[in-house]
Amino acid sequence: MIPASFDYEVADSAADALALLAEHGEDAKLLAGGHSLLPMMKVRLAQPALLIDIARVPELSGIAIDGDEVVIGATTRHADLAASDLLKAEVPILAYAAAQVGDPQIRHRGTIGGSLAHADPSADLPVTLLALGGSVEITGLSGVRVVGADDFFVGPFESVLSPDELLSAVRVPRGGSVPWGYQKFVRRANDWAIVGVAAYDGRVALASMGGTPLRASATEEALKSGASIEEAAGLAAEGTSPGYDFHADVDYRQHLARVLTRRALQGKAG
Amino acid sequence: MTEIKLTVNGVARSDEVEPRLLLIHYLRESLGLRAANVGCDTTSCGACTVLLDGESVKSCTVLAVQANGRSVTTAEGLVAEDGTMSAVQQAFRENHGLQCGFCTPGMVMASTSLLAENPHPTEQEVREGLEGNFCRCTGYHNIVRAVLAAAGKLSGDSATAGTEVTA
Numbered sequence: 001m002i003p004a005s006f007d008y009e010v011a012d013s014a015a016d017a018l019a020l021l022a023e024h025g026e027d028a029k030l031l032a033g034g035h036s037l038l039p040m041m042k043v044r045l046a047q048p049a050l051l052i053d054i055a056r057v058p059e060l061s062g063i064a065i066d067g068d069e070v071v072i073g074a075t076t077r078h079a080d081l082a083a084s085d086l087l088k089a090e091v092p093i094l095a096y097a098a099a100q101v102g103d104p105q106i107r108h109r110g111t112i113g114g115s116l117a118h119a120d121p122s123a124d125l126p127v128t129l130l131a132l133g134g135s136v137e138i139t140g141l142s143g144v145r146v147v148g149a150d151d152f153f154v155g156p157f158e159s160v161l162s163p164d165e166l167l168s169a170v171r172v173p174r175g176g177s178v179p180w181g182y183q184k185f186v187r188r189a190n191d192w193a194i195v196g197v198a199a200y201d202g203r204v205a206l207a208s209m210g211g212t213p214l215r216a217s218a219t220e221e222a223l224k225s226g227a228s229i230e231e232a233a234g235l236a237a238e239g240t241s242p243g244y245d246f247h248a249d250v251d252y253r254q255h256l257a258r259v260l261t262r263r264a265l266q267g268k269a270g
Numbered sequence: 271m272t273e274i275k276l277t278v279n280g281v282a283r284s285d286e287v288e289p290r291l292l293l294i295h296y297l298r299e300s301l302g303l304r305a306a307n308v309g310c311d312t313t314s315c316g317a318c319t320v321l322l323d324g325e326s327v328k329s330c331t332v333l334a335v336q337a338n339g340r341s342v343t344t345a346e347g348l349v350a351e352d353g354t355m356s357a358v359q360q361a362f363r364e365n366h367g368l369q370c371g372f373c374t375p376g377m378v379m380a381s382t383s384l385l386a387e388n389p390h391p392t393e394q395e396v397r398e399g400l401e402g403n404f405c406r407c408t409g410y411h412n413i414v415r416a417v418l419a420a421a422g423k424l425s426g427d428s429a430t431a432g433t434e435v436t437a
Binding site: 001002003004005006007008031034035038039041042051053055079102103104105106108109189190 | 290327
């Protein structure tokens with residue numbers, strides 16, 4: 001399968017990328033690893049007239065501590081997150097989740113910014129950012145705005161990013177000793193989660209349980225009022241309307257959400 | 271058209287390519303390197319796996335222009351000038367790590383990348399490290415044996431070579 005024709009520009013800096021976006025508007029798409037965008041272009045779900053390659057912009061990559069947070073450049077690859085000693089020490093759930101994305105080849109190309117901007121409700125990093133209560137830095141011509149994970153995802157494959165903006169960095173709280181758990185249920189290696197659960201410090205987020213990654217609010221409230229893990233996990237599917245496919249129907253997804261939430265709250269990773 | 275300059279199997283290349291040209295098609299059609307195969311064409315099966323700056327990637331999901339300025343290695347590039355196969359290639363042969371052979375170039379490249387990152391993998395780490403490569407013939411057991419044998423050979427540890435793999 002071959003994508004439709006497009007023009008190709010390499011951005012030297014974030015400012016350069018923003019100028020190109022401003023010039024070409026919705027006809028342009030940013031390209032980093034391309035592991036969400038190129039598959040969509042190959043089946044012609046996306047037909048941008050221009051790709052702006054930001055993978056070679058040094059300022060958009062890297063992992064660093066900034067006060068109480070770890071700041072991750074948007075083009076930092078999943079493989080780099082998974083291998084980062086800093087991240088394993090400060091935000092272990094994110095290093096773990098990054099190692100669950102796809103397979104080694106995909107992790108050598110795919111980036112955290114690309115995964116979040118793609119806003120797939122079944123993907124590993126969006127649900128993890130939501131559980132962490134992290135945020136994204138969005139850079140536009142008029143400056144930088146910071147959007148919390150709770151407000152960033154607005155629908156399936158849709159975020160608050162405007163066509164002329166660049167997701168430039170990701171901010172997550174430092175918490176090397178904070179209890180966390182991560183559960184991803186798949187039938188086949190390197191699949192997306194049929195249901196996924198990320199739990200961090202009493203926050204619980206669900207993947208594949210709706211159009212966006214979702215907070216399991218009833219579970220979180222129950223935990224706050226002193227319920228046991230078993231009782232709280234039993235409420236994980238409250239208010240969810242998951243889709244159905246050949247892997248799982250609605251009832252089964254809701255069952256999985258409860259079971260996986262219990263395991264995640266018990267601190268299990270799998 | 272966009273100009274790209276890259277190194278493929280140690281040879282410097284310079285070409286004018288359409289931006290939409292996929293790396294797998296550049297390798298197969300433009301350069302005539304036919305080891306990497308187009309399998310699923312959807313980033314799943316791993317038959318098109320090559321090394322980009324030493325790391326495994328699925329070349330059906332990389333644009334040739336993204337490889338500009340970088341180094342690409344295919345299975346052809348693992349063979350020495352005198353025809354000697356790499357330790358991984360040799361181990362696949364000795365352990366019967368293939369049947370029809372379609373997935374083999376991708377398996378070999380993914381294994382080469384895996385061993386570069388983790389020279390002493392456990393059997394479980396080999397299985398997880400090859401989760402991006404599908405084989406529809408072997409049931410994977412001999413492939414895992416081959417990778418463990420190659421790891422043993424590369425580290426000069428003959429005890430590891432021929433490790434019994436749980437069937």
